[in-house]
Amino acid sequence: xxxxxxxxxxxxxSKLLATEEDHFFDLKGKQILPSKLQxxxxxxxxxxxxxxxxxxxxxxxKGNRLQPFSQKEEANNILTVLLEQTTPSVxxxxxxxxxxxxGGHILHISIPKxxxxxxxxxxxxxxxxxxxxxxIKGERITSLAYSKGSAPYERVGVDSVNLQEIIESRVxxxxxxxxxxxxxxxxxxxxxxxxxxxxxxxxxxxxxxLLFDEExxxxxxxxxxxxxxxxxxxxxxxxxxxxAEMPATINGPIEELILKTILKVxxxxxxxxxxxxxxxxxxxxxxxxxxxxxxNAVIHRDYSLNDDxxxxxxxxxxxxxxxxxxxxxMTIENLYDERFSRNPNLVRxxxxxxxxxxxxxxxxxxxxxxxxxxxxxxxxxxxQRGNAFVVIMRHQRIASxxxxxxxxxxxxPNSIVTNKLARQxxxxxxxxxxxxxxxxxxxxxxxxxxxxxxxxxxxxxRKR
Numbered sequence: 001x002x003x004x005x006x007x008x009x010x011x012x013x014s015k016l017l018a019t020e021e022d023h024f025f026d027l028k029g030k031q032i033l034p035s036k037l038q039x040x041x042x043x044x045x046x047x048x049x050x051x052x053x054x055x056x057x058x059x060x061x062k063g064n065r066l067q068p069f070s071q072k073e074e075a076n077n078i079l080t081v082l083l084e085q086t087t088p089s090v091x092x093x094x095x096x097x098x099x100x101x102x103g104g105h106i107l108h109i110s111i112p113k114x115x116x117x118x119x120x121x122x123x124x125x126x127x128x129x130x131x132x133x134x135x136i137k138g139e140r141i142t143s144l145a146y147s148k149g150s151a152p153y154e155r156v157g158v159d160s161v162n163l164q165e166i167i168e169s170r171v172x173x174x175x176x177x178x179x180x181x182x183x184x185x186x187x188x189x190x191x192x193x194x195x196x197x198x199x200x201x202x203x204x205x206x207x208x209x210l211l212f213d214e215e216x217x218x219x220x221x222x223x224x225x226x227x228x229x230x231x232x233x234x235x236x237x238x239x240x241x242x243x244a245e246m247p248a249t250i251n252g253p254i255e256e257l258i259l260k261t262i263l264k265v266x267x268x269x270x271x272x273x274x275x276x277x278x279x280x281x282x283x284x285x286x287x288x289x290x291x292x293x294x295x296n297a298v299i300h301r302d303y304s305l306n307d308d309x310x311x312x313x314x315x316x317x318x319x320x321x322x323x324x325x326x327x328x329x330m331t332i333e334n335l336y337d338e339r340f341s342r343n344p345n346l347v348r349x350x351x352x353x354x355x356x357x358x359x360x361x362x363x364x365x366x367x368x369x370x371x372x373x374x375x376x377x378x379x380x381x382x383x384q385r386g387n388a389f390v391v392i393m394r395h396q397r398i399a400s401x402x403x404x405x406x407x408x409x410x411x412x413p414n415s416i417v418t419n420k421l422a423r424q425x426x427x428x429x430x431x432x433x434x435x436x437x438x439x440x441x442x443x444x445x446x447x448x449x450x451x452x453x454x455x456x457x458x459x460x461x462r463k464r
Contacts, residue, residue, distance in 0.1 A: 003095045003096065003097065004095070004096035004097070005072075005096065005097045005099070005105075006096060006097075006098060006099065007098075007099050007101075008098040008099055008100045008101075008106065010101060012098075013066070013100050013101075016053060016056060017056070017065060017066075020059075020131070021058060021131040022130065022131050023047070023048065023050065023128055023129070023130055023131065024044075024048065024049070024050040024051065024128075025050060025051055026040055026044075026050065026051070026052050026053070026131075027053050027056045027057065027058045028040070028052060028053070028054045028055075028056075028058075029054075029055070029056070029057045029058075029061075029067055030054055030055045030067055030068065030069055030074070030075075030107075031067075032054065034077050034078045034080075034081035034082070035081065035120070035121065035122070037052070037054065037078060037081070037082065038081050038082055038085070038086060038120045038121065039120055039124070039126050039133055039135075040052060040126075040128075040133055041082045041086065041090070041109070041111060042086060042090075042118045042119065042120050042124075042125065042126050043126035043127050043128040043133035043134070044111040044128050045086075045090045045111050045112070045113070045114040045116075045118045046114065046117060046118055046125065046126065046127045046128070046144060047113070047127045047128035047129070048113045048128070048331075049110075049111050049112045049113035049114075050110075050111055050128060051108065051109070051110050051111070052107075052108070052109040052111065053098075053106055053107070053108050053109075054069075054075065054078065054106065054107040054108075054109070055067060055068040055069055055104070055105065055106035055107055056068075056106060066100065066102065068100060068103070068104030068105050068106050069104060069105045069106075069107065070103075070104055070105075071105070072097050072105050075097075075105070075107045078107065079095070079107075081121065082109070085120075085121040086118055086119070086120065086121070087118065087119045087120075087121070087123075088116055088118065090111060090112075090114055090118055091112075091114070092112045093109060093110065093111055093112070094109070094110040095107070095108070095109055095110075096108045112329060113329055113331060114148075114329065115148055115149065115150060115327070115328030115329050115340065116148065116150050117141060117144055117145050117148060117150055117151075125137070125141050125144075127144065143304060146302060146304040147302055147304075147324060147325050147327065148327055148328055149327035149328050149340060149341070149342035149343075150328075152207075152342065152343060152344065152345070153206055153302065153303050153304040153343075154205065154206045154207035154210070154303060154343045154344075154345050154346055155193070155196065155205050155206070155207065155345070156196075156205055156206050156304075157196045157198055157203040157204070157205050157206075158203065158204055158205065158206055158208075158209045158219060158220060159198070159203060160219055161203075161204045161209055161213060161219045163186065163189075163195070163201075163202055163203065163204055165213070166189065166204050166208060166209070166212050166213060167185040167186060167189075169212050169213065169214050170214065171211070171212045171213070171214055171253045171255075171256075172185065172211075172212040175211070175212065175349075175353070176188070178353055178354055179352050179353060179354075186202065189202075189204070189208060190202060192345070192349065193205075193207075193345055194207055194208035194211070194212075194345065194349075195208065206220060206303055207343065207345040207346050207349070210224065210253065210254050210303070210346065211253060211254055211255075211346065211349055211350075212253060213253060214252075214253065215251065215252075216251075216252075216253055216254075217251045217252075220303070221306075222303060222304060222305060222306045222307075223306050223307055223308045224303055224308065225249050225250060225251050225257075225308045225309075226249075226250045226257060226261045226298075226308060226309045226310075226311065227247045227248070227249050227250075227308050227309070227310050227311070228247060228248045228250065228261065228264050228265060228268065228311045228313070229243060229247045229248075229310070229311070229312045229313065230243070230244035230245060230268045230272070230313045231243060231244065231312055231313065231314050231315070232244050232315065233314060233315060234314050234315045234316040234317070234424075238312075238314075244268075248264050249308075250264060254298060254299070254346065254350065255350065255353075255357065257298065258291075258294060258295055258298055258357055259357075261294055261311070262287075262290065262291055262294060265290055265294075265311060265313070265318075266287065266290075268313055269283060269284070269285065269313065272313070283313075283315070283395060284375070285318055285372075285375070285377070285393055285395075286371040286372060286374065286375045288367060288371045289367070289368045289371040289372050289375075289380075289393065290318070290393075291357070292364040292365070292367045292368045292371075293320050293364070293368055293380070293391045293393070294311070294320060295357050295358050295364065296322075296358075296364050296365070296391075297309050297320050297321075297322035297391070298322075299341075299343055299346050299347050299350065299358055300322065300324075300327070300341065300342050300343065300347075301322040301323050301324050301342075301343075302323050302324025302325075302327075302342060302387075303323075303343070305323040305324055305387060307323040307387075307388070308323075309321065309322050309323065310388075316394060316395045316396070316424070317392055317393060317394040317395060317396075318392070318393045319390055319391070319392050319393075320390070320391045321385070321388045321389070321390045322388060322389050322390075322391075323387060323388055324342065324387065324388070324389060325384060325387060325389065326384065326389055327340050327341075327342040328340035328342075332382045332383075332384065335365055335382060336365055336366065336369075365380070368380050368391075368393075372393065376397055377393070377394070377395065377396060377397065378394055378396045378397070380392060380393050381393075381394065396426060396428065397426065400437070401422060401426045401428055401433065401434055401437035402437050402440060402441055404422070404425045404426045405417055405422050405425065405426075405437065405438070405441060405447070405461075406441070406446060406447075406463075408421075408425055409447065409461075409462065409463040410463065414462070415462070415463075416450060416460045416461060416462050417438075417447075417460070417461050417462075418458075418459070418460055418461070419431060419434050419435060419438065419459070422434045422437070422438060438459075438461060441461075442461075445464055446463070446464055447461045447462065447463060447464055448461065448462060448464045449461060450462055
């Protein structure tokens with residue numbers, strides 16, 4: 001392994017000393033026992049990754065916090081424990097020695113988010129939580145493995161479902177009709193890794209039930225339906241009175257679940273509109289973009305979590321919330337570049353169908369971005385909200401805020417615009433961004449204030 005060695009500027013050192021320890025950042029003194037440091041190392045790898053700096057005391061230290069190694073060799077024992085005694089080894093770790101101007105060496109270890117569950121040399125498992133580490137055992141380790149995709153929940157047996165029910169289901173019959181096989185039903189399922197052996201008999205696993213049970217939502221212990229809402233608001237904190245109708249709960253095996261949900265979302269969007277000022281505008285999203293996001297939500301969600309997929313149609317956006325953090329080494333930053341499937345059997349079985357709902361892994365989000373661009377809308381946004389991954393498609397035009405405001409003012413004589421209306425028109429929620437755009441248009445003498453004596457908060461603008 002290559003270990004870099006570089007000078008540390010005073011500005012960089014000052015920033016390190018000022019930074020608060022958090023979910024992604026930790027400082028340790030050089031006297032720390034390698035076995036204790038390994039706990040933090042494992043915790044970062046099991047969570048979202050992070051940076052360890054050894055040779056700087058934390059802010060609790062009353063004296064000189066900078067206590068670097070005098071020689072790089074002093075850190076050899078630490079590196080041996082972290083790199084060789086962690087089980088399994090953490091891959092793609094970056095290591096460098098930083099040399100402050102006062103001399104010595106600070107050890108910087110950058111730990112990636114790992115697709116595996118890691119243990120210390122004593123067999124203990126930790127995760128990073130906020131600014132500390134938490135030791136986990138038993139079911140929490142199992143849940144961590146499911147969330148990472150290193151132990152696919154889709155392969156867990158479902159004792160409540162009799163294999164014969166699956167073999168006789170219309171869903172499996174339809175699948176076999178479209179993807180013919182010379183194998184008998186049970187052997188076909190076994191070859192596809194959709195059965196597990198328990199007490200000398202074959203039992204359908206979660207993936208099998210999701211695919212071929214006629215009512216998987218009644219058979220699987222965790223919730224796996226889809227709920228669809230139409231909300232008459234653009235506020236994130238919505239209330240019951242904002243519901244256009246009661247949320248629809250959609251059930252069924254995976255393929256039917258996706259198709260029925262696409263129809264329901266289309267129904268709620270069809271004829272749906274919202275006001276841009278006094279102008280009623282149709283709420284339209286490209287069907288292919290909606291389908292791709294929905295398919296990804298269904299096939300890549302964490303089925304070990306007891307929650308449904310939630311689709312919320314707001315006045316200015318569509319949100320699809322899928323249970324589970326991003327699996328493996330996936331992050332919001334590398335979504336378009338990396339590939340990782342939490343439920344490989346589900347992905348493969350659906351992909352084997354003629355004209356499959358899912359294409360090659362990774363194509364989906366590129367399709368979403370391209371289809372939204374064709375419709376003149378901005379690219380999708382992604383968020384991790386607690387234990388859910390959320391895709392947001394905003395009804396926000398690619399045009400700048402300034403262009404949207406001028407287009408509106410040019411569309412009708414005597415029209416006026418406010419900061420609130422400009423936010424509605426552009427889909428931009430940030431008040432200050434819109435304020436700056438309006439100030440820019442004023443400076444360019446393209447718009448003017450209707451009443452200069454009004455408070456700035458109540459300014460109305462018209463075309464100059």
